[in-house]
Amino acid sequence: MRLIVAEKPSLARAIAAALPTPAVRREGYLEAGDTCVSWCLGHLLEQAPPEAYDPRYQQWRLDDLPIVPSRWQLVPRPQARGQIAVLRKLLKRATSVVHAGDPDREGQLLVQEVLDHLGWRGPLQRLLVQDLNRPAVAKALARLEDNQRYQPLFAAAEARSRADWLYGINLTRAWTLIGRQAGYDGLLSVGRVQTPVLGLVVRRDREIAAFEPYPFYPLWVDLAVAAGELRAWWLPDESQPLDAQGRLLDPRPAQALAARLPGSQGRLATLEQRRKRQAAPLPYSLSALQVDAARRFGLSAKRVLDVCQALYERHQLITYPRSDCRYLPAAHHAEAARTLASACQHDATLTQWVQGADFGRRSKAWDDAKVGAHHALAPSGRPADLARLSRDEANLFRLIARNVLAQFYPPLETFETQALFEILDERFQAKGREIIEPGWKPLFTTRDDVPTLPTLHQGEAARVLGAEVESRETRPPEPFNDASLIKAMMNIARYVDDPAVKRTLRETDGLGTEATRAGIIETLLTRGYLVREAKALRASRTGHALIDSLPPAASQPERTALWEQRLTSIAEGNAAAQPFVDALLADLRQLLGQASAGKLDQALKAARQGAAPDAPKATRGKRQTAKRGGGQSRRRTASKGKPRTRRAKGSSS
Template sequence: MRLIIAEKPSLARAIADALPGTPRKQEGAIAVGDTTVTWCLGHLLEQAPPDAYDPALKQWRLDTLPILPERWKLTPRPKARGQLAAIRKLLKTADEVVHAGDPDREGQLLVQEVIEYLGWKGRVSRLLVSDLNRPAVQRALARLEDNARYQPLYRAAESRSRADWLYGINLTRAWTLTGRQAGHDGVLSVGRVQTPVLGLVVRRDAEIRDFTPRPFFVLWADLAVAHGELRAWWAPGEHHPLDDQGRLLAREPAATLAERLPGAEGRLEALETQQKRQAAPLPYSLSALQVDAARRYGISAKVVLDTCQALYERHQLITYPRSDCRYLPEEHFAAAPSTLQSACRDDETLRGWLSGADFTRRSRAWNDTKVGAHHALAPTGRPMDPTRLSATEANVFRLIARNVLAQFYPTLSTREVKAEFRILEEIFRARGQEVLDPGWKPLFTTRDEAPPLPPLTEGEVCRVQEAGVEDRETRPPEPFNDASLIKAMMNIGRYVDDPAVRRTLREHDGLGTEATRAGIIETLVERGYLVRQGKALRATRLGSALIASLPEAVGRPERTALWEQRLTAIAEQNCAPGPFLDSLISDLRALLGAADANRLRQALHSAEGEEAKVPQRASRRRGTGRATSRGSKRRAPRRRQEGN
């Protein structure tokens, strides 16, 4: 009997439906001919708690830190014991095992750790399914690989799981116990990703709080030219008081010039015309979709993720959603016309977009060299029936379909014009844009970026009709919201001060993963470290105090971003897991030595932030709570290990 172990029941059903024969339901499995398909329920196993290594570690004490397991243990999740027993029974009669976890690092870990935990010693094949449609699953079944090829990916995921445990358990215990000495009765959760994300928000809030607005002044002049009118802006010279962005800091020079300008004549001294072509935005990765959906519809990253999961699993309208890739396999190009026509036929908006698609066009999106374990989000071809979807599901699906349809539209073609006038020996500049071919742009917006200038000829005369001075003020940065925080996590190198580290991060940008970023934000809200104010995400007093009390490196992104690089090196067989974990343990010892009750007490006393109702999730029986960096006696599902 061939046993296929899928990551989730929905994937198991899709695999069973794609096999030849009639599916027969069994306890915890589906049999089809000589193949049985079973499933995990997310993670069936989790890292064992500290007291599994030593019962004395159930009590939280500073003198037991750091906790460093010599031989790592996994333990079944309480609600997963039944399914784990079903897989154990099936393995006893199996001749062959097929690993059908999701096509990513965590999916490799999730199924393989079950296979190894249950003691299977035989050969294991790997099935990679990124699209639940029957033809796609059948193609995947015809391309089974040796699971040994993915052993480095498993080792990287295993290293991540163990490192998160070490980091989260030890730092959470240390700061929670130090917090008690400082008078805070509650768990202070620290994680290798969640805490740097919190640090981003705390520092942004501090920038806003400490910002001092500075006035600056701009002078405009409405000019009459040979073929129309335009507005130009004064470019003051360096002999005037300017800031580092060239803004005028004194009103008097602008006001004096404005009085002299009406009726004055000048000449167009320089004219620059540039024709530009812009390709359509690529199909979405999950994070890119979360950013756009938050901006367009104001929905949180977590809602976008949950919506995509529903579109993938329940409705089977889109391909695997937890993807960090924005490219599509080249083999999908030929099927794209029929796929998109089927997907869009029952929705008026999509039919309108479909009518403008030219399927003879081939964009840069179809590129096998850019596709890894999974590809960009795309429609599967199943018709989208808006009456069977929620409004949010329909809106998110339209975004996904739109970005794929846009690959079959012409490029956006524009003519950009920059004009420089000399009037009263001063320089005035104007710029405009003319759309030559809107291409894909109408699918995204009907708004022009800049109005076109009238036809201009270098050397022509202009006359000032009117002029005026505008009083403006510098503005603080905007507070983070779901869209901007997800974008910051995707492009974390922008928030790194060290130029060398920033250069390194250009190739390996990212804080968290496509699958975890939304959950990290929600976790910080649930724990009372962040609070939502409308669309804005602000740090609470507790969140600000935690960051202030920690060593600076714990609340900054450099450590975890470089950590991800090490994990990538393990996955690509360029690095062994041992040195990575040894380095982490060395760092942990130094960080634990920085736990200071006086510093934490002062941070709690002086913290500034928003007020929030903090969920009472931590055990009040001091020193008896189970050691998890989630800091909770109410056990949340741990699809991704602590500290993420």
């Protein structure tokens, strides 16, 4: 008997439906002839809690840290025991097994760790399913691979799991214990991803709080030229009082010039014009979709992930959503006309876009070299009746379909002009743009914020019709929201000062993964370290105090982003896992050595006196599950222990 083990029931059903023999449902699996298809429920196993290694760890003591298992143990999650029993029985009957976890690092781990735990040593193949429609699954079943090829991916996922446990358990225990000494009765959770994300928000909040606005004074002129009128802006030279952005800080020079300008004659000194072609935005990765959906529809990152999972699993309308890739396999290009026509047939707008597409066109999105375990989000080809979907489901499906359809439209072609006028020995600049070929642009917007300019000729005369000095004020940075925080996590190199580290981080995926970023934000909200103020995300008083009490290295993005880079190197077979864990332990001991109750006490007092918001009452003092961080927060003395830690698939500390 061949046993196929899927990551979740929805994938198991899709696999069974693609088999040549109709499947019969059994308890915990589907049977189709000589093939049985069963499933995991996310992670069936979790890292054993500290007390499983030594009963003394039931009590939290600083003297026991760091806790480092000599031989790692996994234990069944309580709600997973029944399914583990089903898999154990099926493995006893099996002659071969197919690993059908999701095509990513975590998917490789959660099925393989169960097979290893249950002692399977027979033939093991790997099935990679990108979308759940029957033809796609049938093709995947026809090209099974040897699971041995994916051992580096498993090694990286296992190292990540163990490292998260080491980091989260030890630092959370340390800071919670010194928190008690400082008079804080609650869990202080520290994680290798969540804490740097919190640090980003704390530092942004402080930039805003410390910001002191100042006025600046732009001067514009309205000019008459041969072909019409336009507006140009004064470019003061360095002899004037300017800030770093070239803004005038003293109104008097502008006012004196404005008084002399009306009726003055000048000339077009420099004219730069070029025709520009802009390709359509690429199809979405999950994070890119989360950013756009937050801006357009105000959806949280978690809501976008949940809706995409529904579109993928329940409705089977899109391909695998937890993807960090924005490219599509070359083989999908030939099927795109049929797939998109089928997927979009029930929506008038999408149908119109399909009819306007040139499916013979091939954009840079079709690139096998840039497709890894995942490809970009795309319609599966199953007809989407948007009237039967929720509003959020329909909106996100339209975005996903639109970005793929845009690949079959011409580039946006514009004629860009930059004109530099000389008037009264001063320079004035005007910029304009004319759309020549809208291409893909109407699928996204019909608005163009850049003005057009009349036809201009080098050296032509210009007469000043009027001039005015405006009084403006600098503005503080915007607080983070879901869109900007996800984008910051994606592009973390922007928040790093060290040039060498910045160059390195540009090659990584940033903080967290496509699957975990939404969960990280929600975890920080649940634990009361972040609060929502309308659409803004702000750090709470506790969040500020936690960041202030930690060594800077624990709240900066460099450590965890470089961590992800090392894990990628392991996943690609270019590095071993043990040196990564050894380096982590060295860092961990150094961080634990800097735990200070006095410093935390000062940070808590400063936070209470600051302007940061307090966490909502529903969150403060709440009994919270701290993933990989040590269980629930409850009133206890320093000698009391804590319940076991639980970990969900894809979560990050």
